Amino acid sequence: MIQRTATLVEVRSAEPQPERWQALLANAINTPEALLQEVGLNPTEWLEGAERGHRLFPVLVPKPYLQRIGYGDPQDPLLRQVLPLLEEGVTLPGYSPDPLEERSASPVRGLIRKYRSRALLMVTGQCAINCRYCFRRSFPYGDHSLSPQARQQVIDTLAADPALNEVILSGGDPLAVNDRLISQWLDAIAGVSHIRRLRIHSRLPVVIPQRVTPALLAALSGSRLKVVLVVHVNHPQEIDADFAAAMGQLKEAGVTLLNQSVILRGVNDHADTLEALSERLFEVGILPYYLHAFDPVQGAAHFDVADAKATTLMTELRTRLPGFLVPRLVRELPGRPSKTPLD
Numbered sequence: 001m002i003q004r005t006a007t008l009v010e011v012r013s014a015e016p017q018p019e020r021w022q023a024l025l026a027n028a029i030n031t032p033e034a035l036l037q038e039v040g041l042n043p044t045e046w047l048e049g050a051e052r053g054h055r056l057f058p059v060l061v062p063k064p065y066l067q068r069i070g071y072g073d074p075q076d077p078l079l080r081q082v083l084p085l086l087e088e089g090v091t092l093p094g095y096s097p098d099p100l101e102e103r104s105a106s107p108v109r110g111l112i113r114k115y116r117s118r119a120l121l122m123v124t125g126q127c128a129i130n131c132r133y134c135f136r137r138s139f140p141y142g143d144h145s146l147s148p149q150a151r152q153q154v155i156d157t158l159a160a161d162p163a164l165n166e167v168i169l170s171g172g173d174p175l176a177v178n179d180r181l182i183s184q185w186l187d188a189i190a191g192v193s194h195i196r197r198l199r200i201h202s203r204l205p206v207v208i209p210q211r212v213t214p215a216l217l218a219a220l221s222g223s224r225l226k227v228v229l230v231v232h233v234n235h236p237q238e239i240d241a242d243f244a245a246a247m248g249q250l251k252e253a254g255v256t257l258l259n260q261s262v263i264l265r266g267v268n269d270h271a272d273t274l275e276a277l278s279e280r281l282f283e284v285g286i287l288p289y290y291l292h293a294f295d296p297v298q299g300a301a302h303f304d305v306a307d308a309k310a311t312t313l314m315t316e317l318r319t320r321l322p323g324f325l326v327p328r329l330v331r332e333l334p335g336r337p338s339k340t341p342l343d
């Protein structure tokens with residue numbers, strides 16, 4: 001009897017323990033009621049709209065991000081990015097569930113091919129936060145989930161096309177998968193001789209900075225591929241000490257750090273905010289890369305900023321910042337061979 005108990009203990013201790021970031025993700029706020037309570041908003045005023053939006057695209061906010069939201073302020077620029085609203089249920093002409101027409105640009109499960117030298121690989125549909133303005137908020141990720149055989153098919157497709165020199169890991173959020181799987185992807189992609197760069201598009205280190213683990217750093221620094229991490233920060237308030245420390249570790253590991261933002265009404269559509277964002281990004285070792293014009297996704301029209309206003313902001317920004325801190329204002333138009341500059 002004693003022996004059987006000991007065996008059971010051994011088996012249990014052999015089970016992998018979730019990493020801190022995985023526990024934070026598992027405990028993320030995922031109901032409108034909990035979100036309103038955490039941020040101090042009155043349910044009588046906000047719950048009906050939040051529940052309606054939540055039914056269309058569920059609430060997901062991890063605690064480290066929540067801690068950066070001001071209490072009791074419905075206009076907080078971080079809260080606006082995650083709080084579902086009644087407006088999300090409104091259908092307007094010109095707004096589509098698939099504004100970039102990505103569903104028709106997929107040659108093989110998991111892969112999206114828009115540009116000649118780059119391919120986008122969707123390693124997971126999972127995110128660590130659900131951003132209300134996301135252009136993939138209705139994307140059928142289930143159609144792109146990857147079995148081991150499908151992963152091999154992706155690698156075979158990359159290997160068959162020598163015009164490719166860069167793979168972009170996307171999602172969902174590619175860093176939502178565990179470090180073992182990230183390592184396997186890195187090794188498999190590095191095995192394709194004409195691929196030189198790996199780009200990772202991720203918001204995870206912003207919303208859960210603990211995602212930057214020693215194993216991730218080792219995988220990124222140990223690859224023969226040049227690794228570029230493009231984080232997604234929209235507002236300077238998103239940059240806290242934990243995020244800054246995580247970026248410092250990535251930089252030490254030799255990762256090139258860039259940022260992409262989306263211009264969003266009520267979040268960052270002001271020259272002071274965009275200026276402060278570029279300055280803060282540079283302080284933590286990140287260069288501003290793209291400021292994306294809003295993609296007209298159904299359910300998020302209340303974030304839309306007119307192109308005329310966005311270009312005026314960029315003109316103002318150029319008078320305030322050195323050129324290397326001014327992101328490029330671009331729009332992605334379906335079928336075009338590259339992004340389209342707007343200014």
Ligand code: SF4
Nearest residue numbers: 127130131134172203
């Ligand atoms: S993290 Fe990125 S992919 Fe996920 S919901 Fe936010 S914007 Fe969309």
